[in-house]
Amino acid sequence: MTPLxxxxxVGYDGRRPSPFSWRTRYALTHKRVPVEYRPTRFADVQxxxxxxxxxxxxxxxxxxxxxxxxxxxxxxxxERFADRxxxxxxxxxxxxxxxxxxxxxxxxxPLMRRLIYADFIWCLDEGxxxxxxxxxxxxxxxxxxxxxxxxxxxxxxxxxxxxxxxxVLKEQPYVGGAAANYCDxxxxxxxxxxxxxSPKNVLTKDSAVSAWRQxxxxxxxxxxxxxxGYPQQLIGxxxx
Amino acid sequence: MTPLxxxxxVGYDGRRPSPFSWRTRYALTHKRVPVEYRPTRFADVQxxxxxxxxxxxxxxxxxxxxxxxxxxxxxxxxERFADRxxxxxxxxxxxxxxxxxxxxxxxxxPLMRRLIYADFIWCLDEGxxxxxxxxxxxxxxxxxxxxxxxxxxxxxxxxxxxxxxxxVLKEQPYVGGAAANYCDxxxxxxxxxxxxxSPKNVLTKDSAVSAWRQxxxxxxxxxxxxxxGYPQQLIGxxxx
Numbered sequence: 001m002t003p004l005x006x007x008x009x010v011g012y013d014g015r016r017p018s019p020f021s022w023r024t025r026y027a028l029t030h031k032r033v034p035v036e037y038r039p040t041r042f043a044d045v046q047x048x049x050x051x052x053x054x055x056x057x058x059x060x061x062x063x064x065x066x067x068x069x070x071x072x073x074x075x076x077x078x079e080r081f082a083d084r085x086x087x088x089x090x091x092x093x094x095x096x097x098x099x100x101x102x103x104x105x106x107x108x109x110p111l112m113r114r115l116i117y118a119d120f121i122w123c124l125d126e127g128x129x130x131x132x133x134x135x136x137x138x139x140x141x142x143x144x145x146x147x148x149x150x151x152x153x154x155x156x157x158x159x160x161x162x163x164x165x166x167x168v169l170k171e172q173p174y175v176g177g178a179a180a181n182y183c184d185x186x187x188x189x190x191x192x193x194x195x196x197x198s199p200k201n202v203l204t205k206d207s208a209v210s211a212w213r214q215x216x217x218x219x220x221x222x223x224x225x226x227x228x229g230y231p232q233q234l235i236g237x238x239x240x
Numbered sequence: 241m242t243p244l245x246x247x248x249x250v251g252y253d254g255r256r257p258s259p260f261s262w263r264t265r266y267a268l269t270h271k272r273v274p275v276e277y278r279p280t281r282f283a284d285v286q287x288x289x290x291x292x293x294x295x296x297x298x299x300x301x302x303x304x305x306x307x308x309x310x311x312x313x314x315x316x317x318x319e320r321f322a323d324r325x326x327x328x329x330x331x332x333x334x335x336x337x338x339x340x341x342x343x344x345x346x347x348x349x350p351l352m353r354r355l356i357y358a359d360f361i362w363c364l365d366e367g368x369x370x371x372x373x374x375x376x377x378x379x380x381x382x383x384x385x386x387x388x389x390x391x392x393x394x395x396x397x398x399x400x401x402x403x404x405x406x407x408v409l410k411e412q413p414y415v416g417g418a419a420a421n422y423c424d425x426x427x428x429x430x431x432x433x434x435x436x437x438s439p440k441n442v443l444t445k446d447s448a449v450s451a452w453r454q455x456x457x458x459x460x461x462x463x464x465x466x467x468x469g470y471p472q473q474l475i476g477x478x479x480x
Contacts, residue, residue: 089332095408095417096336102404103343164342168335177335 003034005061007048010039010125012234016227017123019109019193020070024058026185027074029220031084042128071101074182087182097183100175107161108190114154116198117144122234123197158202162209169208173215180219188216192224199230243274245301247288250279250365252474256467257363259349259433260310264298266425267314269460271324282368311341314422327422337423340415347401348430354394356438357384362474363437398442402449409448413455420459428456432464439470 006028008021016022028035040048045055052059052068060067060076067076075094078087088094117136121129121144133144140147148154165187168175176183191213194202203210217224246268248261256262268275280288285295292299292308300307300316307316315334318327328334357376361369361384373384380387388394405427408415416423431453434442443450457464 086332089335090330092326092329092417092421093333093336095329095412095415096333096340096423098412099340099404099408099415099423100336102407106404106407107401161347164339164346167342167346168339172335172338175335175339177332181332183336183339 001034002063003036004028005036005038007038007040007051007057007059007061009057010041011123011128012125012231014039014227015123015196015231017120017193017197018057019189020056021058022189022192022224023070023182023185024060024073025223026188026220027070027077027087027182029223030087030181030185031077031081033077033081033084041125042131071098089176089181093176093181093183097176097186100183101186104186104190108158108187111154111158111161112190112194112202114148115151115158115200115202116148116194118148119198119200119230119235120144122231155202159204166207166209169212174212180216184212184216188213191216195224196227196229199232199235241274242303243276244268245276245278247278247280247291247297247299247301249297250281251363251368252365252471254279254467255363255436255471257360257433257437258297259429260296261298262429262432262464263310263422263425264300264313265463266428266460267310267317267327267422269463270327270421270425271317271321273317273321273324281365282371311338329416329421333416333423337416337426340423341426344426344430348398348427349433351394351398351401352430352434352442354388355391355398355440355442356388356434358388359438359440359470359475360384362471395442399444406447406449409452414452420456424452424456428453431456435464436467436469439472439475 006021006024008016008024009018011017016025025037040057048057048059049055051061052066054068056068058068058070058073060073062076062080065076067073074087088097117140121132124132137143165175172178174180174184175187191202191209195213195217203213246261246264248256248264249258251257256265265277280297288297288299289295291301292306294308296308298308298310298313300313302316302320305316307313314327328337357380361372364372377383405415412418414420414424415427431442431449435453435457443453
């Protein structure tokens with residue numbers, strides 16, 4: 001079989017700063033599919049555009065098929081490699097898992113931005129930081145630092161938003177149920193983004209979410225930690 | 241087969257004001273299980289306590305088994321009537337559906353209270369209203385009317401909270417996927433509670449959630465409307 005090719009965002013000194021890319025990495029590893037990873041910088045928009053007709057990564061290339069969007073990639077992999085370990089358990093789990101996906105993206109990620117954006121910029125390649133700052137500050141209507149300034153408020157809002165997750169993980173080991181599956185990879189990717197994108201913790205120590213996150217980090221021989229962590233050395237004494 | 245017995249909250253003039261009871265009604269109807277419904281007033285806490293060792297309804301009685309909590313009832317029905325139409329599709333959908341359940345209860349219901357509580361009290365039996373007002377106002381730290389006073393703010397907060405639902409229902413006909421299942425019954429029960437508990441709409445007209453709600457109302461021969469609707473006649477010109 002020709003290996004699949006995955007184009008994914010690359011950051012400072014080989015870091016992998018994209019939550020969506022982590023979902024797809026976990027999905028591919030879960031499926032035990034050979035894949036060649038091709039790191040792509042923020043500035044490489046034109047390459048991505050030429051390949052897929054749009055500008056976001058991850059992109060999966062399977063022979064002459066080009067699939068973009070992490071959700072589309074996951075459902076494609078499930079069908080294409082139906083004989084490998086199931087990503088969703090059963091087809092009937094796909095509907096509710098899609099709601100969990102949108103909840104992660106629409107509710108959790110915007111709150112997580114408020115907790116890590118000011119730190120996160122240092123995880124990007126030096127040449128990508130200006131593009132990131134300009135585009136994100138235009139979306140936010142304020143600087144990255146201003147967006148993250150009121151940390152106690154955003155920590156409280158995030159804790160409220162993840163209360164359903166905290167409750168479910170007190171009842172069952174994984175979001176998917178007895179074993180981790182794509183539903184867990186989606187939600188974990190938000191926390192993996194924060195682990196790599198900021199030196200500050202976003203969870204209280206004794207929470208069920210915190211224990212689950214640790215389990216997720218350990219999956220697939222500790223795959224979550226194969227790239228360098230937060231580049232603490234880049235932050236000066238004034239935090240810049 | 242001895243019919244099952246379900247104890248459920250009854251309100252003013254035979255109304256059924258409990259979202260949790262609606263979930264279980266839909267689950268039982270989906271499973272095509274004969275059941276005898278026993279209406280229970282708020283004030284009947286002692287009966288419920290004696291039957292189940294706790295004070296919430298719905299309760300399901302199946303011979304000498306007594307099951308309480310709508311989630312426990314649903315998973316019990318799925319196992320007990322495994323040959324009837326599946327409530328969850330497949331066992332692997334139960335994990336993500338539990339997260340959707342907790343999201344509905346922990347995130348959506350508290351916001352819905354802010355939109356309907358001041359109206360909702362009129363759906364209760366006259367003799368239950370004082371108990372309801374006292375206990376709920378103690379929990380809220382303010383009157384029911386004060387809790388609902390800033391409607392534009394709560395409408396906006398609710399719209400933000402259901403954005404993942406709006407997005408998912410733009411992509412697929414039901415939360416459960418191609419057909420309605422227990423995942424839909426959970427989320428719909430929040431809207432059914434609002435439909436019966438307030439004369440005011442909580443959704444914008446052209447939303448995907450609004451269209452889905454209409455589909456849900458039509459299920460099982462329009463089961464959502466077999467009891468009287470909001471008792472508009474009880475509200476005087478000053479809203480009391």
